[in-house]
Amino acid sequence: MRLFATGLLMAMAAGFLVLHRLHTLYPGWDVPLGYAIAFTEAAMVGGLADWFAVTALFRRPLGLPIPHTAIIPVNKDRIADSMARFLRENFLTPQVVARRLRHFNLAAAAGGFLADPRSEEQSRVREGAANLFADVLESLDPDQMGGMVKAGLRRQLESVDAAPLLGQMLENAIADKKHLPVLEALLRKLGGVIEANEAMIREMIHTRANTIMRWTGLDEKLASGVLDGTYRLLAEIIVQPDHPLRGKIDEALATLAHDLRHDPEVQAKVARIKAELLANPAVGIWLDAMWERARAALLRAVRNPDKVLAGGIGESLGQLGHALADDPRLQLMVNRFARRTLVGVSTRYGGEIVRLVSETVKRWDARTVSDRIEGAVGRDLQFIRINGTLVGGLFGLAIHTVERFL
Known part of the structure; x- marks a missing residue:
């Protein structure tokens, strides 16, 4: 798309030179050539302006230190904080989570998926969701994410009486x-x-x-x-x-x-034993190993969801899916539990989740951030250049028409 947009701009430039030459050789064609020249001239201006605007998002045009260019690399940290704030305010507040889940029958949707996981539509959804989740899991810092998971698990163990x-x-x-x-x-x-x-x-x-x-x-x-x-x-x-x-x-x-x-004395003794166990370095090593095994198993599962759903596990999940899809009382119970759980997660860990996103993006170098964002939206940005070239030419044609009749 970048080559196509650049080629269209070059075509307008070549057309402008050819038309000017024809205007010199054939003065009698002044009227039609004037319209064509106005179109190509304005198209070059529009195409160049949009090329500058699109390029300035990701790098300095022609390598020149023009102010307010290379916007994404220069403002990488601010963009990371803005992304985190956007996620926090629009997705991870308890009110938003509760409102979005209030009219969503999560149990019935999960039941339909589990009951017939190999349907064409479900397969596409599963494959897309699995790949997205795997990409996100691999892109996040495993040490920091593991630290967050282990810290949360340790807090839960410490809070248990x-x-x-x-x-x-x-x-x-x-x-x-x-x-x-x-x-x-x-x-x-x-x-x-x-x-x-x-x-x-x-x-x-x-x-x-x-x-x-x-x-x-x-x-x-x-x-x-x-x-x-x-x-x-x-x-x-x-x-x-x-x-x-x-x-x-x-x-x-x-x-x-x-x-x-x-017996308070026995309870205190058990609490003391639990505290000593959690403070033991061997428990920390065990948590590290458990997290690594869980992360590796999770990655294998999301990269190959069909294998996970095969055999006895798949049959058991299918039976659970039919129960979820057909039993309104079970749906009510599961939906209520899911809503309370997700609201609780957003309340307790929403800040840590968005901070994880923000700090991960901040650790990326400027080139990585630019390449990933450009890879995600670059095709649409090249359409801006194409539209700028064509729309600029049409405006030039309109201005030339108005000028002819003044």
Whole structure:
């Protein structure tokens, strides 16, 4: 388009020179040649003016230090702040988010998409959205974005009152007897550990036995009796649902669950343990690794959405889509939850999101900003040059016509 616009301007310039030459050679053609010359002359002025205007957005025309040119590179930081302010004021305020979502049935739209993800229209939408999301995700600074995600996750973990939550989970597990498989697995694991270290246990008993016991061989019988009794006890606890020790374990777990929910001292101890865990550098390393895995998996998923929707996952998502599309009560619940969640996100993290956009653009060098904006809107800007050339010529023709009749 740049070549076409420049070629049209050159054509007007060549036409202007040729017509002037013809006017010299054929004075009798003064009237028609006058109109044509007026058109080409005004077209050159319009084309050159618009070439200057378009070029001045991205660079200095002909490399000359003309004031108020190279507008985008010079004002890169101000443009970044303006973009962030525009996003904040028009998209990420709670009022705007709530208003836009009030009449939008997000659940039904998601349900239709999940129910038939491979329809032609859905495929185009999915592919376009996936590519856009992947491009945005790759263009953002992974360290800063990861820092924001990890900081948000850490704040959420710090704000969680872990003790009552653990107590409620434990009470529910005991009430539903979901702790029994875990208990049996632990008992089997304990038996396996004892069996694997049987030689060491026998040696410990042999070492601590007195000389008479070792001389008479009673230490070996004692070790065998201890081990056999332990194995028998573990087996009885596992196979007998009404074993007394099971009741003791259930009672101890119930007491622990009650203390987690109602004992301030236990709650303070759990909070202290949680704080120490979060302050441990190993937790930070774990969060870093989790974020990198999540980001890589997310990029793979959005770059290949068809693969993600294949197999059992796709079938399960299809069933969820039918439920969302056909159940008004489920739609109401999901839409209300989505609206509250997105409004909350815009309230808490809207400023951080737009600041991320602003700082990312500011870190780009001036050439990168110019190239990306010109690549996005450059075709339309060349149409401005073409229109300027043609409209300028038409205005020149009109002015020449008015001049002829004055």
